Amino acid sequence: QAQPVESGGGSVHDGGSLRLSCVVSGAPYCTFDWGWYRQAPGEEREFVSSINIRAGERYADSVKGRFTISQDEPNNTVYLQMYNLRPQDTATYFCRAERSYGAHCRLPPDFVDWGQGTQVTVSS
Numbered sequence: 001q002a003q004p005v006e007s008g009g010g011s012v013h014d015g016g017s018l019r020l021s022c023v024v025s026g027a028p029y030c031t032f033d034w035g036w037y038r039q040a041p042g043e044e045r046e047f048v049s050s051i052n053i054r055a056g057e058r059y060a061d062s063v064k065g066r067f068t069i070s071q072d073e074p075n076n077t078v079y080l081q082m083y084n085l086r087p088q089d090t091a092t093y094f095c096r097a098e099r100s101y102g103a104h105c106r107l108p109p110d111f112v113d114w115g116q117g118t119q120v121t122v123s124s
Helices: none
Strands: 004-007 010-013 018-024 032-039 046-052 056-059 067-072 077-082 091-099 112-114 118-123
Touching: 004 091, 018 032, 018 091, 018 118, 032 067, 032 077, 046 067, 046 077, 056 067, 077 091
Parallel strands: 010 118
Antiparallel strands: 004 018, 018 077, 032 046, 032 091, 046 056, 067 077, 091 112, 091 118
């Protein structure tokens, strides 16, 4: 079963940068609508960014101008480049993959899955 797997989290100082990656392996001929979400301790999971063929790129107001989402469609990978990180960006970041198009894709048409998360910690 294909599942998103995130990587690239870590610990940085205020103003630092990180690039998160998320890949869905074992899904040839599939394309995905992607989303990044984050959850801080004691908080609800919140939207960070998304990318899909219909709506293009979207960002939460709190990250606009600092984060950039991109994708490598042939390799079923999405990235989240994060610049000028702040302590309030500290959270576990989750990738969400929803099947988009692909006539020969073997995943169910309603396939949606989340990764296990990667921790981002920003210290002041």
